[in-house]
Amino acid sequence: MATLRLKTTLLEVIHVWRSSLPEKAVARSGAPTKGWNTLINRTQRRLKGTEGGLWTRQARHSRCAVSGGFTVPNEMRAVRVHEVGDASKLRYEHGVPVPGPGPGELLVKNMFSGLNYHDTYTRSGLYPRPLPLTLGTEGGGTVVAVGEGVSDSRIGERVAYLAEGSYAEYSVTPTHRAVRVPRVVSLRHATCLMVQGLTAHYLTKSIFPLGPGDVCLVHAAGGGTGSLVVQMAKKLGATVIALSGSIAKAESAKRHGADHSLVYRDRDGGLVPWLVEEVRRLTPNGEGVHVAYDSVGKDTALHSLACLRPRGALILYGNASGPPPDIAPLALAEQGSCFMVRPKLHDYMEDEEETAWRGAELFGHPEGPHAGEPLHVLEPVLHATMPLERAADGHRMIEARKTMGKVLFEV
Ligand SMILES: NC(=O)c1ccc[n+]([C@@H]2O[C@H](COP(=O)([O-])OP(=O)(O)OC[C@H]3O[C@@H](n4cnc5c(N)ncnc54)[C@H](OP(=O)(O)O)[C@@H]3O)[C@@H](O)[C@H]2O)c1
Structure with missing residues (x-):
């Protein structure tokens, strides 16, 4: 070092x-x-x-x-x-x-x-x-x-x-x-x-300020932003349930402090059917998480919503699998008066x-x-x-989900 x-x-x-x-x-x-x-x-x-x-x-x-x-x-x-x-x-x-x-x-x-x-x-x-x-x-x-x-x-x-x-x-x-x-x-x-550190900062300190007693769900937790959200959440005293697409990424999330680290994809890349049930089981009284930090979007947004406890927050901050589907206001009411936001870093600088x-x-x-x-x-x-x-190689790597963290270009 x-x-x-x-x-x-x-x-x-x-x-x-x-x-x-x-x-x-x-x-x-x-x-x-x-x-x-x-x-x-x-x-x-x-x-x-x-x-x-x-x-x-x-x-x-x-x-x-x-x-x-x-x-x-x-x-x-x-x-x-x-x-x-x-x-x-x-x-x-x-x-x-x-x-x-x-x-x-x-x-x-x-x-x-x-x-x-x-x-x-x-x-x-x-x-x-x-x-x-x-x-x-x-x-x-x-x-x-x-x-x-x-x-x-x-x-x-x-x-x-x-x-x-x-x-x-x-x-x-x-x-x-x-x-x-x-x-x-x-x-x-x-x-x-x-980008990724400041994003982790505004997500955990400004949009949904985390503290002891809060349980949060972090997607792509072995990734660039996700791994930093895990670290911020732990520093703020929250309990972290991390989701990752591979065992190596799940182990990395655990090393960064995640309390629970799950692999949420099966061998074919599909979502495991027990995802929501398992996340809820890990929360006190099975009530669900206070906040879901979801950067994956299309594949996971509805699952993230289903993991929330009443008055929980769904933070859809990325589109790694494609833009998230439209979520009707009534769906937020049915989940228990939940909040939803699609934020971007520029508005927090x-x-x-x-x-x-x-x-x-x-x-x-x-x-x-x-x-x-x-x-x-x-x-x-x-x-x-x-x-x-x-740069083109870097783009191919991140789009093929082959990266585990940041890619930097030397100028
Ligand atoms: N709103 C904001 O302020 C803000 C700021 C920073 C980043 N973002 C967004 O957050 C997302 C993640 O960005 P990042 O830079 O931190 O990337 P990253 O997490 O390092 O890489 C993306 C990860 O997304 C997951 N993923 C799930 N489905 C995928 C798919 N179909 N194709 C590719 N990846 C998939 C993969 O992790 P698993 O294998 O573990 O699923 C992959 O490693 C991006 O959409 C980015 O634009 C938003």
């Missing part, structure tokens, strides 16, 4: 050092993007009368911009989607324009980009987006430029963030979607936790204050460590790290 951390820290030092080198090798000819033009014009205005300004010279001759000691090229490598479909539609391209940070935004030179199920939905067209686009939802790296209204002091900061377009060397993110990563936490660890709170709970305080402060609150399960150009 200590060796891994040292290796990661060394890599990060090299990453920051490389980010500050002149980018002649990567800076190609080509028109700067609109965003960069705005930034360059603004800087040129600031430098008016100082014709020898570094930015002006660099921008004119090498088609790159210098910001706070970092040299940013106009073009980069990125994974792009031009038409929706299967994993073969992902294209690793050179010469993609580097986006410019708009007002309230940070430009990040990425070290890691995380693979999330969400990316497969964007790629397949389940979540429609205008095309072409650069794929990705989360990343981790160093801030190399800032947009209007953001203090220059943020340049050089290590952040993990949420933003579309993170399968790339550079991405922009609004400040309220970025978490400052404390010195003692590696970018690898922080990127692993950005409303402003910088909320994001910083969740980040500090997961990573520790940015200025940490302080005496007694918990660090590395959650231990992400890292399934694999692979180069960004192999």
